[in-house]
Amino acid sequence: MRAHRAHRGAHRAHRPRSWESGRRTAALLSLAIVVVAALDATTGPELHISAFLGLAPLYAALRCSFPQTRLVAAVFVASLTYVDLFAVPDWAPASRAVGIFGEYLVAVFALVLCRTRLQREALYERTSLVADTVQRAMLRELPLVAGPVEAYGFYVSAQEGARVGGDIYEAIETPHGLRLMIGDVQGKGMPAIGAGLEVLASFREAAQHLESLDSVAERMEQALTRYNARSLEQGTDERFVTALLMEVCGPGELARGRMLSCGHIPYYLVRGGRVHERRDGEGGLPLGLGALTGEPRRGVRIRPEPGDWVVLCTDGVTEARGQDGEFYPLAARLAGWTDLEPPELARRLRADLERFTGGELLDDATVLVVRRRPPATDQLSMARAAAA
Incomplete structure (x- = not known):
């Protein structure tokens, strides 16, 4: 029981730091998406720099919580949908549809990736707690x-x-x-x-x-x-x-x-x-x-x-x-x-x-x-x- 309380206390002490770090990461990624999309909207159609922004929600999936990743994915979809609809006037409707579909696909993949990562981390934490308890029972501190x-x-x-x-x-x-x-x-x-x-x-x-x-x-x-x-x-x-x-x-x-x-x-x-x-x-x-x-x-x-x-x-x-x-x-x-x-x-x-x-x-x-x-x-x- 003492080991369990110590583990939970360490987890509670660690979680705010992780949450704060994830929140800063999500805020910076969202800001970067908006800035790059805005710049893309002001450039000519021959330069489509926002095409590289798909890395942002994927990075968030590896570093942030699920709500934070969802925020980054939403900002990514909204910003690039705006660019696809209004910043590239010479695109054919089919090209616009394909672009928007790809952005939604990237966002969904990022959310699935984030959920899978969090589930694995939770499983590892439970397994570590059991192993820690067994090991502490074997050798006194x-x-x-x-x-x-x-x-x-x-x-x-x-x-x-x-x-x-x-x-x-x-x-x-x-x-x-x-x-x-x-x-x-x-x-x-x-x-x-x-x-x-x-x-x-x-x-x-x-x-x-x-x-x-x-x-x-x-x-x-x-x-x-x-x-x-x-x-x-x-x-x-x-x-x-x-x-x-x-x-x-x-x-x-x-x-x-x-x-x-x-x-x-x-x-x-x-x-x-x-x-x-x-x-x-x-x-x-x-x-x-x-x-x-x-x-x-x-x-x-x-x-x-x-x-x-x-x-x-x-x-x-x-x-x-x-x-x-x-x-x-x-x-x-x-x-x-x-x-x-x-x-x-x-x-x-x-x-x-x-x-x-x-x-x-x-x-x-x-x-x-x-x-x-x-x-x-x-x-x-x-x-x-x-x-x-």
């Missing part, structure tokens, strides 16, 4: 808030027009503490959504009920195995998913946690203004490939400290290439921006990544900047400072 932890960041799909694709993430508060996951499905864009949704749904359920992070990863493995079995039956490709799972429980200096990697890339710990690349919990195979060894995945203990930040990402970020072929230097960028607040850091990273790649990502890219929320007094001070 950032920032995420789960208990005492907040996660800012961004998600960019490599497939144009798609909100989600091969990357997944989630952070939830459970009876066993905060549990957070980021994953990367083999492939990108729409074909990877099915496997990603299966793993994501499994994590959301298992994280609430299973005591150990290792058991959560095993449940996710089982879910993806069933999905791949169905895919084989349907003649589609199997997929694997790299994932990084994190668990934190306990307050402040007593906090403890675990980290488990299912073939995922390292994460970054920001502590005391320094950036550390961490490979805690590495060694496990990606989800969907666990049967290759049959060995259970094991998480490792971590000791978070007050003030720590954790930056998680997918390889669509670290393997993004610039114009010179170099990989995106995420660690170096983080080292220079450790003084930024998480929202600003996320914005800065996204803008810098787009500049670095020239806006041409080859894979879905996700970054999560995770930290414990500051105490309420600190949050109030930050809000007042921002307002000032």
Whole structure:
């Protein structure tokens, strides 16, 4: 419902601008038709410049609303009918009839073209609304808030027009503490959504009920195995998913946690203004490939400290290439921006990544900047400072 209201609000905000633009276009086209027809009426019969005005209603059909296109078409027919009847005295009656019939035909064609375009746009808008709602239901919008932890960041799909694709993430508060996951499905864009949704749904359920992070990863493995079995039956490709799972429980200096990697890339710990690349919990195979060894995945203990930040990402970020072929230097960028607040850091990273790649990502890219929320007094001070 919230996504639907947001979509309708965006549509209402966009519609006045489109209407105003169409109205200006229709007014200019109508004025141009009248001026050209008037000039044509004053020139000799050997120069019939208004013959080119048939482009005006066709242009209006592509840019204006139906009433605006109808206005331009009416001005076009009226102006050229006047020219045909009174400005070309040596025309035979048959020639006049053919000319007027052609003008009406152009006007009717423009109206049909406009109606067809508007129907297609309405269909596209409804389809986009459904797709947008489904995609928002799959991945919650950032920032995420789960208990005492907040996660800012961004998600960019490599497939144009798609909100989600091969990357997944989630952070939830459970009876066993905060549990957070980021994953990367083999492939990108729409074909990877099915496997990603299966793993994501499994994590959301298992994280609430299973005591150990290792058991959560095993449940996710089982879910993806069933999905791949169905895919084989349907003649589609199997997929694997790299994932990084994190668990934190306990307050402040007593906090403890675990980290488990299912073939995922390292994460970054920001502590005391320094950036550390961490490979805690590495060694496990990606989800969907666990049967290759049959060995259970094991998480490792971590000791978070007050003030720590954790930056998680997918390889669509670290393997993004610039114009010179170099990989995106995420660690170096983080080292220079450790003084930024998480929202600003996320914005800065996204803008810098787009500049670095020239806006041409080859894979879905996700970054999560995770930290414990500051105490309420600190949050109030930050809000007042921002307002000032």
